[in-house]
Amino acid sequence: xxxxxxxxxxxxxxxxxELTARRAPWYRNVGVLRxxxxxxxxxxxxxxxxxxxxxxxxxxxxxxxxxxSSTAMGGSAPSTMTENGTAVFRRLLxxxxxxxxxxxxxxxxxxxxxxxxxxxxxxxxxxxxYLRSLGKRCFFVTNNSTKSRAGYxxxxxxxxxxxxxxxxxxxSFAAAAYLESKNFKATGKKVYIIGEVGIEEELDLLKxxxxxxxxxxxxxxxxxxxxxxxxxxxxxxxxxxxxxYFNYYKAQYANVCxxxxxxxxxxxxxxxxxxxxxxxxxxxxxxxxxxxxGCTQVEPTVVGKPSPLMIDYLANKFQIPKSEICVVGDxxxxxxxxxxxxxxxxxLCLSGVTTEERLFSQNEVIPDYFCDxxxxxxxx
Amino acid sequence: xxxxxxxxxxxxxxxxxELTARRAPWYRNVGVLRxxxxxxxxxxxxxxxxxxxxxxxxxxxxxxxxxxSSTAMGGSAPSTMTENGTAVFRRLLxxxxxxxxxxxxxxxxxxxxxxxxxxxxxxxxxxxxYLRSLGKRCFFVTNNSTKSRAGYxxxxxxxxxxxxxxxxxxxSFAAAAYLESKNFKATGKKVYIIGEVGIEEELDLLKxxxxxxxxxxxxxxxxxxxxxxxxxxxxxxxxxxxxxYFNYYKAQYANVCxxxxxxxxxxxxxxxxxxxxxxxxxxxxxxxxxxxxGCTQVEPTVVGKPSPLMIDYLANKFQIPKSEICVVGDxxxxxxxxxxxxxxxxxLCLSGVTTEERLFSQNEVIPDYFCDxxxxxxxx
Numbered sequence: 001x002x003x004x005x006x007x008x009x010x011x012x013x014x015x016x017x018e019l020t021a022r023r024a025p026w027y028r029n030v031g032v033l034r035x036x037x038x039x040x041x042x043x044x045x046x047x048x049x050x051x052x053x054x055x056x057x058x059x060x061x062x063x064x065x066x067x068x069s070s071t072a073m074g075g076s077a078p079s080t081m082t083e084n085g086t087a088v089f090r091r092l093l094x095x096x097x098x099x100x101x102x103x104x105x106x107x108x109x110x111x112x113x114x115x116x117x118x119x120x121x122x123x124x125x126x127x128x129x130y131l132r133s134l135g136k137r138c139f140f141v142t143n144n145s146t147k148s149r150a151g152y153x154x155x156x157x158x159x160x161x162x163x164x165x166x167x168x169x170x171x172s173f174a175a176a177a178y179l180e181s182k183n184f185k186a187t188g189k190k191v192y193i194i195g196e197v198g199i200e201e202e203l204d205l206l207k208x209x210x211x212x213x214x215x216x217x218x219x220x221x222x223x224x225x226x227x228x229x230x231x232x233x234x235x236x237x238x239x240x241x242x243x244x245y246f247n248y249y250k251a252q253y254a255n256v257c258x259x260x261x262x263x264x265x266x267x268x269x270x271x272x273x274x275x276x277x278x279x280x281x282x283x284x285x286x287x288x289x290x291x292x293x294g295c296t297q298v299e300p301t302v303v304g305k306p307s308p309l310m311i312d313y314l315a316n317k318f319q320i321p322k323s324e325i326c327v328v329g330d331x332x333x334x335x336x337x338x339x340x341x342x343x344x345x346x347x348l349c350l351s352g353v354t355t356e357e358r359l360f361s362q363n364e365v366i367p368d369y370f371c372d373x374x375x376x377x378x379x380x
Numbered sequence: 381x382x383x384x385x386x387x388x389x390x391x392x393x394x395x396x397x398e399l400t401a402r403r404a405p406w407y408r409n410v411g412v413l414r415x416x417x418x419x420x421x422x423x424x425x426x427x428x429x430x431x432x433x434x435x436x437x438x439x440x441x442x443x444x445x446x447x448x449s450s451t452a453m454g455g456s457a458p459s460t461m462t463e464n465g466t467a468v469f470r471r472l473l474x475x476x477x478x479x480x481x482x483x484x485x486x487x488x489x490x491x492x493x494x495x496x497x498x499x500x501x502x503x504x505x506x507x508x509x510y511l512r513s514l515g516k517r518c519f520f521v522t523n524n525s526t527k528s529r530a531g532y533x534x535x536x537x538x539x540x541x542x543x544x545x546x547x548x549x550x551x552s553f554a555a556a557a558y559l560e561s562k563n564f565k566a567t568g569k570k571v572y573i574i575g576e577v578g579i580e581e582e583l584d585l586l587k588x589x590x591x592x593x594x595x596x597x598x599x600x601x602x603x604x605x606x607x608x609x610x611x612x613x614x615x616x617x618x619x620x621x622x623x624x625y626f627n628y629y630k631a632q633y634a635n636v637c638x639x640x641x642x643x644x645x646x647x648x649x650x651x652x653x654x655x656x657x658x659x660x661x662x663x664x665x666x667x668x669x670x671x672x673x674g675c676t677q678v679e680p681t682v683v684g685k686p687s688p689l690m691i692d693y694l695a696n697k698f699q700i701p702k703s704e705i706c707v708v709g710d711x712x713x714x715x716x717x718x719x720x721x722x723x724x725x726x727x728l729c730l731s732g733v734t735t736e737e738r739l740f741s742q743n744e745v746i747p748d749y750f751c752d753x754x755x756x757x758x759x760x
Contacts, residue, residue, distance in 0.1 A: 118605070223624065225498070228660035244603065244628045246671075248663070251626070255653075255663040272677050273635075280608035283628070283635040286674035291626075294670020295663035297652050 078368035087363035092371040103326040110142045112330030112352020117278040120159045121351050123375030130378050143269035143304040145172040145241030148201035171268035171304030172198035175239045176206050178303045189236025194250045195243050219249040231256045241268035242285040251291050258296045269304035306338035332365040349373050458748035467743035472751040483706040490522045492710030492732020497658045500539045501731050503755030510758050523649035523684040525552040525621030528581035551648035551684030552578035555619045556586050558683045569616025572637050574630045575623050599629040611636045621648035622665040631671050638676045649684035686718035712745040729753050
């Protein structure tokens, strides 16, 4: 059972803190990490964070000399970085008061929050039912562009969850919505796709013409003397999503469209790794986007997390301030950053890739609250 | 005929300067570009340079109010950036005094300096003969890793030039030499190659074991539930060179080796574009390197231009100061930068991709001298 009060400690160093954490789990409701200058010989060990990468050092160590009561810091106030550079990580303890009273829209990351691979996370259906019973609107956001929203509905249904396509924000949809917001169709141009069927299906729904995608799977340009890759001069945008059939033909096609014809370079996301299977971390869309950035030297417009597109859309649709939106995710570098960068609240769930140790080992991305899973959103 | 004196003008703006330049070619021996703050509403138009990219604005405009005589600046001194932020571009006029007296080793870029595609540039054989008759050592450097040095000897021979493999520095050789300098063989590890036969041949010469390369051309990992891409745990380095058969299998193989097994990420070069054919600019090794950087979030060790490896090697081999080495190339962002960043002299030839207008339109990379072609190295 959790203790009703908070313990504040200086969290730093490794591995002594792991032992401490196991011995005294009741103090883990709040963690404080002093921001230290890196590599400058500070008396505290420097805090390390490797965004989008494995954290190589853990930092969790309570120092008895720096312990004080958290009540002095206002109890249920969200996690913060204080003026003296101290990061405060706060566990969600009173969901009604701390979160639900002030939130009307929840934006849930899927993998690591709703499901893990092909398995539903315990307590999710009841939590979603509870939130909806309070009149909260729930949306589901994923950077995976290989499926369309219709494709995701099937996945939700197979897990016993009732979700409509309108409640799903896949980055494939985000790419199509972005083009629609720019009135792309009116240009008479078409889209060249590096990516899979999800992007095609979403563009089809908006009747935006497209070429490339899975059809270019096995193509190879002719590269003999005098050869060139002829591209459709009507390509006005290149959308780059995860593509397990990425090849040199696609790279050169995108390169010519962007460099020579001024097509806009749009990335569904730039995630370094993705979870194609549970057995391994797989090279993500950062691979394909990095390739096109590498040859064109052009920075893409990113439409998935952590770009503001989806949050702007929801704030506008429901005419609410962004502070009434809460992003819920299991990753600091996409989910929490996505929320914090765009003016929403952000809750980190420890049900996915981020451990408590990893959370405390960095001070660059600070969620408003952290919790074990979204089951903690219900009253106990 | 060129005038024996120099004209100094403020070069900026577009397109009036193009007219001026055509009308008064005799003043083109020296160009001066004032360094201006970009985008800050300066009264001069900002100077623009897009390294590794097409320059979208040209900047060549003589302003009569800012004209002065170049003799005040010391005549044959190399091009410089002066203390007040003025870039001085100086044409090579007296090769013996300005260049040959102080240079013992020449490091020539190939494409755009020695040949253009499959055609020898006029005057090259005579110039190389002349330099060798003076006891100068000539080396030929290329970032193209698809051929080994043996492969390049064939190309030189086919153009009627006599060059030995030891005089050639391809980035495929640079990768092998780098591994040799680190005593990689002693680790008992092997190299995973993304790239073509040039890298394989160079590693073979040094008896460094390798896998991947062309053999992985058509491979695709299994990505069903529970699948993972098993990699050879003995891979200690991943060498990434230009690979027209790049695919997702290779990206994921490199990703796992680098992320999970700590293999070193080595790039032969990061050129955005390459000249596979004369008809088009093709996506270069920046594509493959960008892809692996994008999924691993690791920065590569770059062994080709503009890294210092080859220059260090030559300075050490001949026991000469780097100031006695001169890099000769047709690109600002690789060749000239390669020299200037590493303490050598650098001459830009206008016989390749860089025009005089492009040279003058930037102030970030300043060659010691510029000339039409290496024929200008001979006395007139």
